[in-house]
Amino acid sequence: MEPSFDGWDFAVLIIILIISTMIGIYYRYTGGKQKTIKEYLLADQSMTTFPVAVSLMASFMSSxxxxxxxxxSYQFGTMFCIINFSYIISTPIAAYLFLPVFYRMRTMSVYEYLERRFGHSTRLAASIxxxxxxxxxxxxxxxxxxxxxxxxxxxxxxxxxxxxxxxCTFYSTIGGLxxxxxxxxxxxxxxxxxxxxxxxxxxxxxxxxxxxxxVAGERDRFNFTDFxxxxTVRHTWWSLIIGGxxxxxxLYGVNQVQVQRLLSVRNLESAQSALWWNLPILSLLSFSTLFSGLAIFHYYRNCDPLLQGRxxxxxxxxxxxxxDTMGQYPGLCGLFVSGIFSASLSTVSSAVSSLSTVTLEDYIKPLYKRITNTPLHETKSTLPSKIMACIYGLVCIGMAFTAGSMGGVLQASLTIFGILGGPLLAVFTLGLCTTRANQRGVLVGLLLGLIFSFIIGFGGPKPPTPTLDFNVDGCVSANNNTLVAEALTQANNTSFNMVTQQPASEEPEIEYYWLYRLSYLWLSVIGFLITTTAGYGFSSLLEALKWADNKQIYLDNQQIDVDLFIPPLARRLRNNHTEEMTKL
Known part of the structure; x- marks a missing residue:
């Protein structure tokens, strides 16, 4: 590819980056000027529904x-759009079961819940x-x-x-949430x-x-019916909905990034509305991006750029x-690049803000209290948060440079993001939905869940992912370049057939272990199920053997702390306690 960026494009990109910077400067010198930790990390709980809803989408929709x-959609078709049904099913669970518990606690770090429910060790393990x-x-x-x-x-x-x-580091550090x-x-x-x-x-x-x-229909890019x-099938209705x-x-129920945003609005109803408004915005981006893949496929339908060697x-x-297409429109390529960069900016800034919060609440404050025997005052908490935001921004830059020499670790790092999600969700689910789960049992479950997830996620060898057909018939005729023909011949001989994407040579077929053939969407599900089952089972066993207590869920007067459970279970526990008190 040859660069196609002119002065207009650079002007658009620079203006957009300046606007992002100026927003941070504006909020540094307006309002309370980010002097309190509540304003810096929770936006003084003054945000309205719409910006929070949009931010919920932008936080994990990266470049x-x-x-x-x-x-x-270019390679595999449109089956992935079915995952939007999982968003519809999951939104009420996050809004009406998980969110009320965190909103009642009004905690800066979502992992403080785990300390109140299980103990400090669980909080520390999850936050790390x-x-x-x-x-x-x-x-x-x-x-x-x-x-x-x-x-x-x-x-x-x-x-x-x-x-x-x-x-990103600049405006996240000075402007706060x-x-x-x-x-x-x-x-x-x-x-x-x-x-x-x-x-x-x-x-x-x-x-x-x-x-x-x-063209998408003729080339089998429309596929919605794999049940x-x-x-081991990569995308089916079941893997997309359950895994989704x-x-x-x-991400949206127990993740620090999203919960921190939801706690920045005025009340619980507004937070729940933000989750619901996030749903159509998220789905619109999903469908639009999938269709953009079909649009790109139409352009390259007769000459696939990968097989062409471009x-x-x-x-x-x-x-x-x-x-290839936007150079004739002044500034349009700059606008496109700005959109891709913005997707990275929104994700990194969200991560920087949440990591500084976790570091302050889960590491600095407990350590300060242990050393001085006094809690860290709110007015003294803002500066450490800003310092940590700056440090994490620089760490992010360092990791990006390191990523260039990681090779396959890039894929491994993305896999980590999915592998950890299932076990961490299970830990919160055990705390929110059961009264029997205890710290030792949950930690055993978390350990087993992570071990199995990492084995399945990183074990191998794994089979190659089959793609739909691609055409290269238009490459030589369109470019009239013998080098293209030679590149295509080499690609055909060394890797894959240009149309079917099947191995060109008849080599002995490799036997892949069944677990390594599983769809990537099942990894988080397996981690969730193993952690939940093992955590609950070991908790019950340890309780039966009198090797664990559950005192974390009780208040000083021995009344169970119903605020630690999802609303339906909290109501049942409250009613049971009322009946017991009536009998007495």
Whole structure:
């Protein structure tokens, strides 16, 4: 790919980055000027529903999502859109079962719940796992778009990483959560602009949306009806809905990033409304990004860029499309690149804010109290939070540079993000939905869940993922270049057949272990089930053997603390206690 970035494009990109920076500066010098920890980490609980709803979507819809979901429909078809049904099913669970508990507690760190329910060891184990997860993910979120867009802008990925990382660190550090939320809204608009610029330009080239739909249908990109019960099938209704539910609840039900945003609104009803408004925004981005992949497929329907040798990964399809089609429209390529960068900015800023909160609440405050025997005063908490936000931003930049030499670890790091979600969701579920679970049992369950998840996630060898057909018939005739023909011949001889994507040579078929053939969507489900089953089972066993107590869930007067449980269970416990008191 040759860079296709002119002065107008650079001007658009620079203006948009300046706007993100100015938002942070504005909120640093307005309102309470971020002097209290409540204003800095919870936006003084003054946010309205809409910006929080948009931020909920933007927090985990990174550039990896925009680039990856478009290549998903390009390579595998539209089956992935079924995951939106899991969002519909999971939203009321998060809004009406999980969220009321955290909102009653009004805690800065979601992991404080685990200490009140089980004990300090559980809180520490969960928060450490979360911190590792987010640090790794932040580096990838910065590195992936810098790598993919280096060819588009002509700017080295080192420069891109530094610019995005430093700007994000700056406005996250000085402006607090309120600056992060408002910039998320601005950056979300740019994310949609990037996606729709791809769709509109493709429609112009194709002569309308009709030809895009027609080619997608003719080339089997429309597939919505795989109801297979085989767990080794990559995408089915069952894997997308069940796996999607576990993933959604681990992100929107018990994740520090999202709970911190939901606690920034005025009341519980507004927080629940924000979750519901997040649903259509999230689904709109999902469907739009999937369709953009079909639009890109129409453009390259007769000459796949990967087989042609123009790109190294199909995650680079969207930037390549921008290079090939948007140069004739002044500033449009800059707007597209700004949208991709904005997706990274919103995710990294969210992670920086949440990690500084976890560090303050789970590490610094307990350590300060242990050393001085006095709690850290609120007025003295803001500065450590800002320092930690700055440090995590710099760590993020460092991880992005390290990612360049990791090779396959990039894929491994993304797998970690999914693997940890299931077991951590199970720990919260055991606390919220059962009274029998205790600290020792839950820790055993968490350990077993993580071990099995990591074995399945990183074990191998794993079979290659079969893709749909691609065509290269138009490459040689369109370019009249013998080098293209030689590249295609080499690709055919060394790796895959250009049309069927099956191995060209008849080598002995490899036998893959059944667990390693499982769809990636089942990994979080397996981690959740193992942690839940083992945690509850060991808790019951330890309680029977009198090796564990459950005193964490009781108040000083021995009345059970119903605020630690989901509303239906809390009501039942409260009614049981009332009946017992009546009998007395």
């Amino acid at each position: 990896i999502t925009l680039l990856g979901v478009s290549s998903e 796992a979360y911190s590792i997860q987010m640090i790794l993910y932040m580096g990838i979120v910065l590195y992936a778009p810098a790598l993919a867009l280096e060819a588009v802008t002509g700017v080295s990925k080192i420069t891109a990483i530094l610019v995005i990382g430093l700007i 309120k600056a992060v939320l408002i910039t998320d809204v601005f950056q979300s608009l740019l994310m949609f602009a990037a996606i729709y610029s791809v769709i509109v330009v493709s429609a112009i080239n194709a002569g309308g949306l009709g030809p895009i739909w027609k 297979s019960l085989d767990p 539910m576990v993933t959604y609840l681990s 790109i190294q990964s199909r995650d680079q399809l969207m930037p390549l499309f921008a290079v």
